[in-house]
Amino acid sequence: MKSLARPSFFRLFDLLLGTTNPGLRLSQWTHDGVEFERERHSFTGPRHGLAIEIFILTRAGRRGWSLMVTKEYWWAGAESKAFKNTRWARPLSGQRGDLFSWLKQQEAALERSSGAARKSGSTYFDEADRSQDECNGSESKDSRS
Numbered sequence: 001m002k003s004l005a006r007p008s009f010f011r012l013f014d015l016l017l018g019t020t021n022p023g024l025r026l027s028q029w030t031h032d033g034v035e036f037e038r039e040r041h042s043f044t045g046p047r048h049g050l051a052i053e054i055f056i057l058t059r060a061g062r063r064g065w066s067l068m069v070t071k072e073y074w075w076a077g078a079e080s081k082a083f084k085n086t087r088w089a090r091p092l093s094g095q096r097g098d099l100f101s102w103l104k105q106q107e108a109a110l111e112r113s114s115g116a117a118r119k120s121g122s123t124y125f126d127e128a129d130r131s132q133d134e135c136n137g138s139e140s141k142d143s144r145s
Contacts, residue, residue: 004067004089012107013069013089017055019110034059034102048076056092059102065094 003009017024020031027038035058042051055069067089074084091099 004091009089009103010087012103012110013055015110016106019113032102032106033061048074049080050074059094059098063095063098065099065102066092067099068092 016031017036020036021029021038024038029036037056037058039054040051041054043049051073053071053073057067057069059065069087069089071087072085073082075082
């Protein structure tokens with residue numbers, strides 16, 4: 001992973017969310033020395049809707065850092081068909097190298113756990129996909145009500 005704009009970052013981020021907070025039931029949680037905060041804002045009108053999820057990751061201490069990840073979901077029409085999704089991530093504070101070092105450690109840990117899960121018959125990535133599907137299904141229901 002070389003950039004916060006690449007798809008590999010967002011795959012890692014989604015897997016990290018799915019394993020540390022399955023179904024995104026918590027709005028605040030801690031994993032491996034990093035505090036996660038999640039906010040969700042939504043609007044539904046007669047012709048369109050919008051939901052924005054904002055995640056702030058903060059590592060305190062001498063080599064601390066802070067990262068914001070934002071995801072937008074838009075839909076329109078009588079069937080509420082999705083028509084635009086955007087996502088972006090930006091460091092808010094700290095050294096970029098410290099942030100990427102932590103992300104690489106998380107990526108390595110997820111790869112190790114997926115190898116162990118494969119040996120037991122189910123893959124880590126299948127479980128993460130199920131968690132993400134459950135989360136996406138509940139988001140679309142929540143954001144349209």
